[in-house]
Each structure stands twice: as C-alpha cells, then as structure tokens.
C-alpha cells in the first residue's frame with residue numbers, strides 16, 4: 001500500500017491547484033491522460049496516453065538543484081560528517097509539473113488505485129483490498145445510491 005500512498009501528492013494537485021482558476025486546463029489534460037492510461041495495466045503506457053503526455057510535456061525545460069536538509073537529533077554521524085544532498089528537479093511551470101507527476105504515475109505499480117469519485121468528482125486513492133471503490137467517502141456513496149434509486153423509480157413509473 002506504500003506505492004498507493006505515493007499517489008497522494010498527485011491526487012492533491014488534481015483536487016486543488018489544477019481544479020480551479022488558471023490551471024483547470026492542465027487538470028483536464030492530466031485527467032485525460034490518466035483515463036487513457038487505464039486501457040493497459042502497469043507497466044505499459046498505452047500509445048494514446050503517451051501521445052497526450054508528450055503534448056503536455058512539449059517545450060518544457062527542467063532544472064536540477066540540490067538542497068541541504070538540516071541535521072536532526074537522530075541524524076547519524078556519517079551523514080552529519082559528509083552532509084546530505086537532496087536532488088530536486090524543477091519544472092518551469094504547471095504543465096512541466098504535470099508531466100513530472102504523470103511520469104511518476106506511469107511508473108507506480110498501484111497507479112490503478114487513483115480514482116475519480118462518481119459522485120463528487122474528487123480524486124482519491126482506493127485503499128480497498130479488491131480495488132472496488134468508486135466513491136471517495138461514505139457520504140458520496142449514500143448520495144450516489146439515492147440518485148440511482150430515483151433514476152430507477154422514474155424509469156419504473158413510465
């Protein structure tokens with residue numbers, strides 16, 4: 001389940017940064033890639049998803065830098081002695097960030113656990129054993145079931 005948890009920052013971006021305002025278009029394009037990716041299981045990336053990914057990443061520049069984390073009380077002596085570098089790759093804008101996140105998504109063995117709620121369209125990580133969750137929370141399942149019942153009733157009354 002660790003790999004599934006690794007999808008959380010990606011889901012958060014989809015639910016916040018890319019859900020409103022200037023970056024909605026990025027969110028929509030990322031959602032389209034995720035949907036296209038579902039056609040084949042990990043580790044395969046379907047051609048259609050690859051094409052959409054390439055369009056999103058086109059012309060982006062990325063820059064590496066290093067960060068020196070502050071030693072903590074529990075930091076081992078050899079790490080203190082040599083100092084530790086965290087390697088980071090920066091995208092130039094939200095489209096670049098989307099490409100980076102999608103690249104990680106493609107490689108994640110649990111990528112099929114990233115779902116969009118049928119009821120509220122929120123992105124969530126399905127942590128059920130049999131990967132069967134379609135709604136993000138109980139509240140949404142109740143609302144969705146009620147809506148289904150209403151539909152059935154309407155159909156029945158005709």
Ligand SMILES: [Zn+2]
Pocket residue numbers: 117118119120121122135136137140
């Ligand atoms: Zn929901």
